Amino acid sequence: MKNRLSRLGLAFVGAAALGAPIAANAQEVKTGGTAIVHMISEQRTLNPALRASTGVYNISGKIVEPLIDKSYDGYEPVLATDWSSSEDGLAITVNLREGVKWHDGEDFTCEDVSFTAMNMWKELLNYSSALQANLESVDCPDPLTAVFNYSKPMPLELFVAAMPDLGHPMPKHLYEGTDILKNELNTAPIGTGPFKFVEYERGQYVMAVKNEDYWREGYPYLDRIVWRFIKDKSAAAAALEAGEVHESGFIGVSMADVERLSEDDRFDVGTKGYENNVAHSTVEFNHRNPILADLKVRQAMYHGLDIDYAIDTIMRGFAKPGRGPVPSAGGANYTDDVKTYPYDPELAKQMLDEAGYPVGDDGFRFKLRHRPAPWGEYTQLWAEYFAQAMKEIDIDVEILTNDAPGFLNGVYRDHDFDTANGWHQFRSDPAVSTMVWLRSGQPNGTPWTNQFGWQSDEMDQMIDDAASELDPEKRAEMYHEIQKKAMEELPVIFAIEHPFISVTSKKLMNHHNTPRWNSSSWYDLWLDE
Amino acid sequence: MKLALPPILIYSLRRLVQAVPVVILIMIGTFLLLKLAPGDTVDALVGDMGGADAQFIERLRVEYGLDQPVWVQLWRYMEKLATFDLGWSFVYEQPVSTVLMDRLGTTLLLMATSLSIAFTVGVALGAIAARRAYSLTDNVISTLGLIFYATPSFFLSLMMMLLFSVKLGWLPVGGIKTIAGFYTGWDHVWDVALHLIMPTAALSLIYLSFYLRLMRSSVLQVADLDFVRTARAKGAGETRLMFHHIMRNALLPVVTLFGLQFSTVLGGSVVVETIFTLPGLGQLAYQSVIQRDMNTLMGIIFLCSIIVVIVNFLTDLLYARLDSRIELA
Numbered sequence A: 001m002k003n004r005l006s007r008l009g010l011a012f013v014g015a016a017a018l019g020a021p022i023a024a025n026a027q028e029v030k031t032g033g034t035a036i037v038h039m040i041s042e043q044r045t046l047n048p049a050l051r052a053s054t055g056v057y058n059i060s061g062k063i064v065e066p067l068i069d070k071s072y073d074g075y076e077p078v079l080a081t082d083w084s085s086s087e088d089g090l091a092i093t094v095n096l097r098e099g100v101k102w103h104d105g106e107d108f109t110c111e112d113v114s115f116t117a118m119n120m121w122k123e124l125l126n127y128s129s130a131l132q133a134n135l136e137s138v139d140c141p142d143p144l145t146a147v148f149n150y151s152k153p154m155p156l157e158l159f160v161a162a163m164p165d166l167g168h169p170m171p172k173h174l175y176e177g178t179d180i181l182k183n184e185l186n187t188a189p190i191g192t193g194p195f196k197f198v199e200y201e202r203g204q205y206v207m208a209v210k211n212e213d214y215w216r217e218g219y220p221y222l223d224r225i226v227w228r229f230i231k232d233k234s235a236a237a238a239a240l241e242a243g244e245v246h247e248s249g250f251i252g253v254s255m256a257d258v259e260r261l262s263e264d265d266r267f268d269v270g271t272k273g274y275e276n277n278v279a280h281s282t283v284e285f286n287h288r289n290p291i292l293a294d295l296k297v298r299q300a301m302y303h304g305l306d307i308d309y310a311i312d313t314i315m316r317g318f319a320k321p322g323r324g325p326v327p328s329a330g331g332a333n334y335t336d337d338v339k340t341y342p343y344d345p346e347l348a349k350q351m352l353d354e355a356g357y358p359v360g361d362d363g364f365r366f367k368l369r370h371r372p373a374p375w376g377e378y379t380q381l382w383a384e385y386f387a388q389a390m391k392e393i394d395i396d397v398e399i400l401t402n403d404a405p406g407f408l409n410g411v412y413r414d415h416d417f418d419t420a421n422g423w424h425q426f427r428s429d430p431a432v433s434t435m436v437w438l439r440s441g442q443p444n445g446t447p448w449t450n451q452f453g454w455q456s457d458e459m460d461q462m463i464d465d466a467a468s469e470l471d472p473e474k475r476a477e478m479y480h481e482i483q484k485k486a487m488e489e490l491p492v493i494f495a496i497e498h499p500f501i502s503v504t505s506k507k508l509m510n511h512h513n514t515p516r517w518n519s520s521s522w523y524d525l526w527l528d529e
Numbered sequence B: 001m002k003l004a005l006p007p008i009l010i011y012s013l014r015r016l017v018q019a020v021p022v023v024i025l026i027m028i029g030t031f032l033l034l035k036l037a038p039g040d041t042v043d044a045l046v047g048d049m050g051g052a053d054a055q056f057i058e059r060l061r062v063e064y065g066l067d068q069p070v071w072v073q074l075w076r077y078m079e080k081l082a083t084f085d086l087g088w089s090f091v092y093e094q095p096v097s098t099v100l101m102d103r104l105g106t107t108l109l110l111m112a113t114s115l116s117i118a119f120t121v122g123v124a125l126g127a128i129a130a131r132r133a134y135s136l137t138d139n140v141i142s143t144l145g146l147i148f149y150a151t152p153s154f155f156l157s158l159m160m161m162l163l164f165s166v167k168l169g170w171l172p173v174g175g176i177k178t179i180a181g182f183y184t185g186w187d188h189v190w191d192v193a194l195h196l197i198m199p200t201a202a203l204s205l206i207y208l209s210f211y212l213r214l215m216r217s218s219v220l221q222v223a224d225l226d227f228v229r230t231a232r233a234k235g236a237g238e239t240r241l242m243f244h245h246i247m248r249n250a251l252l253p254v255v256t257l258f259g260l261q262f263s264t265v266l267g268g269s270v271v272v273e274t275i276f277t278l279p280g281l282g283q284l285a286y287q288s289v290i291q292r293d294m295n296t297l298m299g300i301i302f303l304c305s306i307i308v309v310i311v312n313f314l315t316d317l318l319y320a321r322l323d324s325r326i327e328l329a
Helices: A002-019 A054-060 A110-121 A156-166 A233-241 A255-261 A295-303 A307-313 A328-333 A345-354 A377-392 A404-413 A457-467 A472-489 B005-036 B041-049 B054-064 B070-082 B096-131 B136-150 B153-167 B185-223 B226-233 B238-263 B270-275 B281-291 B294-322
Strands: A034-039 A068-071 A074-077 A080-085 A091-096 A135-142 A145-150 A195-201 A205-210 A224-229 A267-270 A279-285 A366-372 A395-399 A419-421 A423-425 A492-498 A502-505
Touching: A034 A054, A034 A233, A068 A156, A074 A080, A074 A156, A080 A156, A091 A110, A110 A135, A110 A145, A233 A255, A233 A502, A233 B153, A255 A267, A255 A502, A279 A295, A279 A377, A295 A345, A295 A492, A307 A377, A307 A492, A328 A472, A366 A377, A366 A404, A377 A395, A377 A419, A377 A492, A404 A419, A404 B041, A457 A472, B005 B070, B005 B294, B041 B054, B041 B281, B070 B294, B096 B136, B096 B185, B096 B238, B096 B270, B096 B281, B096 B294, B136 B185, B153 B185, B153 B270, B185 B238, B185 B270, B226 B238, B238 B294, B270 B281, B281 B294
Parallel strands: A034 A224, A366 A395, A366 A419
Antiparallel strands: A068 A074, A080 A091, A091 A145, A135 A145, A195 A205, A205 A224, A267 A502, A279 A419, A279 A423, A279 A492
């Protein structure tokens, strides 16, 4: 019991860190200096219009700007100034900012938006090619107006929600007529952002310097940003402590170090600034296994999981129980009015007995082969906890450890698993993220999609309808229904939702002040030294 | 000795001819072995990105040539290799030869320094320990050697980092130079040297223990042999005895070890390079496995196999020099 209480105490520390206000800057802003940021892995490309990934945005976000960004007050105009939709939802008009220049001095115009939308967003960008499948053309009635024409209604809400991640225009004059995928600018981006790309030394760092001609007058404050690649998490923690690195995001250090550094008053540690990057820790079932195809078995397994215990021990309090495919950061589309499965091992055992799986001679009801995703500390520990919890209700779980390509093939292509777990990010809107988890008919081998052999015509219909519903209120209701159905039928257990965690030196000012801060432009970031 | 040159030349040529099929076999074997690993570079990439749709994945596979059967891929690769074209790295979006050359300098610097220090100091300490066998000096040296031998390199590296960077603040945590320091000339050299102190120390301490232990036992063994007794009876002084008679013979197994370890130089030290984020070949090899960057990995292996062949050849030459009973044939 004492142990449990101290864990609750920890959870409280976590919650406090979550709500900790950013140092109010009554102080005068200092300009200049170099901010140094830890990156755990290298990036193959730095072009956000070719690759939708937080690892890319973490760097490219300072150099290349999106049309629209997200702030704590809602959607914020960046390269776009305002946007509207036609009555029938077939045309979306976006007005563009005047006087914005690319880093090479050319003007930013609608031609750039049109070129990028048709050649990159629609054709080449992951997630976006599905989103923009019905995009017919982008017209430029004048240089600062872009009209997106769709063949099927596109909800304005969905369009806007997608723009911060999937709406980065690239310079047409530098890409037109080249092989877009082989263009050298993909690793040396030219954008309109507050910082200009300088160099990418493989295995070492990326550097960007202040853009003197930035369109926001008086910004940015910093002279320079350096991203240092440090693969080893302990070495990264040492670099933070030695003052060689100012920030490490996306849980770039081990949880033990997160906990230790959260008690060090040189650092701000918390989940603020990741509201837009919430991920779920899951349990995925292979419904081709007749045992797991039985709803009662899946429900019993959910009852066998002590979610609160896992949150306190594995995530050290930096997490919440999941309530289906939409996390609580999902805004109006989220509801917590769904069926839940409180921890009750006795009930779980009883349900398994009823389902026709009594304990056998070997002490187990049945055996499962489980594949944990190899990324992040949470997924490994959550897999171990899962195996342990299942043992409590007499299910034998064998953990098959594999690296990333092995995991993706084992689960999503070869379907060689009974259960699996991973973490999967929610990206602002269910239509561009978690719905692929439930929608059937995904081509075999597509990672992080419904490869579980679960199919429901009703669910497929609900997902398709919600994606093209124009009325935001009706749309939200439809997502609530989807969430409810997902919690009743449990194709996947969305067990725990957790934002990522940053460790930030207190020398950095104005940090984590937007819900996708690590991906944002940092124009107002400054260094107090 | 009068006919020394021609036999060496013939010997060298024969070794060269033998080396070609060896390298080809290594490359084919490695290629097939790597293809056995589950998943390819597209899977690894998609894993990094957090997801992609099916068309995107399909298009990448076609672009990378991964949609072809393994035999076609192997043939294409070997064809290119025959012209010393190591191919294109899809992870770094650069030719593999450029990627390798970028990393080669760091690794050579690190490994050459560490191995030289380890070899010299290890041989010296081993000889001293053997001459004073079972004394306090020997016990101290042997115990320290055992400790370094038993310490995992990641642990030693992290402990050094904790002490010298975090607590004392004397040395930089990692990297090859101060980024955004913009040092030039001697300042740059000094900066790089500072960054290399800890990784070099960590590596040499671990290698050193091998040489120390081997040298100690080897000297002890040789010191008991008849020719040493004869030399002593002839009135050779202890110093001359040690350097001229014992060490020269005791060095044979140590040179074998040196040759073996030098062969792995290009592989670098994966662990030490990763922890200290040195942009060397070891770190590159590790990344390439994780990312399934076949071409880069094959490039590293190609380079390594050539080095192994060369070093083996040089070791054999050195053997003949150290021990005149060995003939090159």
